[in-house]
Amino acid sequence: MNSPKTPTTPQKRTGGRSARVRDAVVAAAVDELTHKGIDQFSISSVARAADVHETSIYRRWGSRQGLVAEALHAAHATATPIPDTGSLIADLQQVLISVRDLMQSPMGRAFTMLAVSMQPGQEFYETLKGMWRHRLAALESIFAKAVERGEWDGAIAARPRIDALFGAVNWRVSMTKDDATDAYIAEMVALYCRDGLLIPAAAPAQAKVARRRAA
Amino acid sequence: MNSPKTPTTPQKRTGGRSARVRDAVVAAAVDELTHKGIDQFSISSVARAADVHETSIYRRWGSRQGLVAEALHAAHATATPIPDTGSLIADLQQVLISVRDLMQSPMGRAFTMLAVSMQPGQEFYETLKGMWRHRLAALESIFAKAVERGEWDGAIAARPRIDALFGAVNWRVSMTKDDATDAYIAEMVALYCRDGLLIPAAAPAQAKVARRRAA
Incomplete structure (x- = not known):
């Protein structure tokens, strides 16, 4: 269920650009975990792959932990x-x-x-x-x-x-x-x-x- | 059960020097697997740690596979x-x-x-x-x-x-x-x-x- 854009609460799953950015970042994070493992997991590498600014990732997920947690959740829920x-x-x-x-x-x-x-x-x-x-x-x-x-x-x-x-x-x-x-x-x-x-x-x-x- | 030295059948568990060499090599192999993993598993490194010649390892175990197999068996059987x-x-x-x-x-x-x-x-x-x-x-x-x-x-x-x-x-x-x-x-x-x-x-x-x- 996509809700309309809610740019003031970026943690929520939202429709439009915000959702596309989230999906791209989470997909890149899952890919990074799959191919490099947790020790080499790098926000800057995820940012490059998803074509977003590193600062956007930190703003939305706060830390490596936050992003890894959402990536694991999302991957399990989908698979x-x-x-x-x-x-x-x-x-x-x-x-x-x-x-x-x-x-x-x-x-x-x-x-x-x-x-x-x-x-x-x-x-x-x-x-x-x-x-x-x-x-x-x-x-x-x-x-x-x-x-x-x-x-x-x-x-x-x-x-x-x-x-x-x-x-x-x-x-x-x-x-x-x-x-x-x-x-x-x-x-x-x-x-x-x-x-x-x-x-x-x-x-x-x-x-x-x-x-x-x-x- | 230690049998007397049987240097002509080096694959067997034997008493004496042969057994000591085997035990040292297997212990070094388990240690190598534990700390470096399978990808970096190296016969020359095991030989150095066990203080034996690489050629003795190849003569007794034939290959990396043979030594890894015996190390895994021995570690599970002991633990x-x-x-x-x-x-x-x-x-x-x-x-x-x-x-x-x-x-x-x-x-x-x-x-x-x-x-x-x-x-x-x-x-x-x-x-x-x-x-x-x-x-x-x-x-x-x-x-x-x-x-x-x-x-x-x-x-x-x-x-x-x-x-x-x-x-x-x-x-x-x-x-x-x-x-x-x-x-x-x-x-x-x-x-x-x-x-x-x-x-x-x-x-x-x-x-x-x-x-x-x-x-």
Whole structure:
């Protein structure tokens, strides 16, 4: 949803020139993170690539942290959107497939390297934790919606399921280099969610997932 | 078990000088991987650090791949030994705690970066996959022993449990930066193994685990 130009509140996503500048800078920042990593991440290089003045970047984002945070958020939100298919099982399958695809891409590998190298006290540590708090809340909302639909037992915590499923896919792709096929993902979701399902899973929406991937 | 010197079969682990040279070279190789990463991994630098001739390294290990493979194997085997406590639950808790501790160390982070950066066709890709095949077989042996004891339902595959548990710990430590405490690990093991346990888990061997960590 684009709102009209609001040049006095440049942090908001706005339409028109302000939005184009933001999008160009965020895209350049994602590109910089992907190809150079966090240690070489440079505002001046991002400014050159996006064809804006460095001062505009500092005015809008305040610091390297602010820009890296928005770039990570934006890249995750675009690459791994939170689905809302009306079925817990289909939602989880769909988001896990997008996570697997992201992790197998140069951008996903760069984000993983960035996360792995990060330690408490370092420049971007709190930025990264903040991004994950936001992402995990979004993933937990998949379960919350299923509780509202009477599909998932609200007494069962979502987080251990999220850890097991996203952890398994992440571990196979990043570490052991075993396939995490769509079928593997479907099996894991069924296995680790069956004990909390109040309504048996509908048809696993394979067709929908397949169409999404082909798109 | 040290065997007598067998200089004609230098690939074997042998006692005496040959073993000392091997240990020094492997330790230097692990150190090189930890501090410089795989791209800068240099046999000549390892040779200098271990105070041996480069030619001795090539004679024994053949190539960078051979030495990196042995260094990764040796480091994992030392840092995360496969337990055999007589209880599936206690074995899993113990090895997961050691994996968490490894992953939080500079060496563990270096190994993770190495794995994440690796792609099919690259120099060390098959080496890495081979190491993981070996590790996964060792982890599956924990379940196989439990089947022999009548503790675990042999009809239930071990691999999805391993993926969920090791994936969850790996993901929290590497990515989300949430704690993977001993209590968290105990909860996850109980949650994701309860449906295959034929004999209810004994006391979760917390004291043993705690002693191990303090040692």
